[in-house]
Amino acid sequence: METKQFTTDEIGEAAELIRQGELIAFPTETVYGLGANALDEQAVKQVYTVKGRPSDNPLIVHVSDFEMVTQYVTDFPKHTKSLVDAFWPGPLTLIFDVKPTTFSTTVTGGLNTVAFRMPNNLKTIELIKEAHVPLVGPSANTSGKPSPTTAKHVYHDLHGKIAGILDDGPTQIGVESTVLDLTTKNGVPVVLRPGAITKEQLEQVVGKVTLDQHLITEKEAPKAPGMKYKHYSPDVPVWIIDGDKDVFDKAINWAKSKNQRIGLFTSDRITSAFSTEVTAIFSFGEDTVEQGTKLLFAGLRSLDEQNIDVIFAQAFPESELGIAYMNRLKKAANQKILKIDSIFE
Structure with missing residues (x-):
């Protein structure tokens, strides 16, 4: 397979490939994501295959606006609007309970929840709007290795394996988004993966927030990406x-x-x-x-x-x-x- 490097003037072509079930890597402010139609189970399965990613690892669903999330979530926790108003678009992923059978287990990792994010990148927002579907978007790299922060990094890992890469230059933040779980039984949000949006910033908006520092072993199923004990590793120690x-x-x-x-x-x-x-x-x-x-x-x-x-x-x-x-x-x-x-x- 030839992997085409799309310019930002070729977003329509990239979006058409997404609709056809192909994989397109896209830029965000954090790292480059590996995009596939989140509603197309076969396309999502290809994401796992291409990355070599464990199938129990859930995927983040990227949306172009909050309205897109309302199609899949019925009951929003009380802090939702405040968090969205404060941090979207941006490097904050929010976990919600979703309607049954809305997403396949290839997206949810077998859970009843899904993580959503609206990335702060105008070209990717345009890509999602042109495709008319939400996109899964794990980091566009070989699973377990350092995440890609340039289109060149993506090409190094995935050329010949995906249909294309939307190049918008280097990312600005360099590590993946903060993942915040809003589905806790006690109602206190939990940071499952730290990122550029800090616990202190979140607490200014919602009050008490806890930080989950539990390291997931290879035998455990994570509730969010990036929770494994060893991850982001180069070959050199x-x-x-x-x-x-x-x-x-x-x-x-x-x-x-x-x-x-x-x-x-x-x-x-x-x-x-x-x-x-x-x-x-x-x-x-x-x-x-x-x-x-x-x-x-x-x-x-x-x-x-x-x-x-x-x-x-x-x-x-x-x-x-x-x-x-x-x-x-x-x-x-x-x-x-x-x-x-x-x-x-």
Whole structure:
């Protein structure tokens, strides 16, 4: 199959392919999604096949406006309007109970709920409107690997497997949306996956919000995407470095003692200190969690393609956006963290 790279002037053609049951990758402000007609079971099954994604992992349904959601949901929780008014379009996914048999189990993962999002990307909104159907949209990559933040990343993973890619340049946020479950029995919303919309921002709108930090094992069925214990992982092992230059120095010396070729994912402040001691560097520039988050997946992908044996990645404090950053990085590293008092064996 030839994978066509569509410009933003060719959205009509891409939408027609969606209606025909084909897969089209689309841009959002978070990462690129792998789009298929959410009402076409066979098309959705192809999403799982192409990604190599476990079938118990539910999919997020992308809509062009809130009105589209009302076709599939009867009873909305009390906070719905406030959240939609505050954060849609944007990087917030909301989980609702849906009408029975509205979506196939290929979308729901066998649950009675579905996650909905209105992405903040005008070209994708236009694509959904032109297709006249909601789109499933998991990250457009091989399952378990770093999510794509450019059309080039999508092409690398999926060329020859999907009909096309709608290219709208690099994404702006760099990690997937916050997933908020509104179907809890006690009525308190729960963040199942942290993202750019923080717990603190949500609480300003709805009051109390809890954060589910439970790690899903391979044998458990997640209620939202991205909850697996290990995820977003390059082929090269990743270690998180929780500390300053002295901890990086310790890690680098340990790797050198084992004749390992080292890659760094850090800010300019750190990379400048070790530029002559490592094999490969991906600097995210300014020493801020915003920059680290935006370039996290791009950095892991870039380093993974170089001739190295290990990646050392910079940690950030786990507050606000840092929760989302560390959530993705911990899963990429399979929870391996080196702190100042740690000892490599």
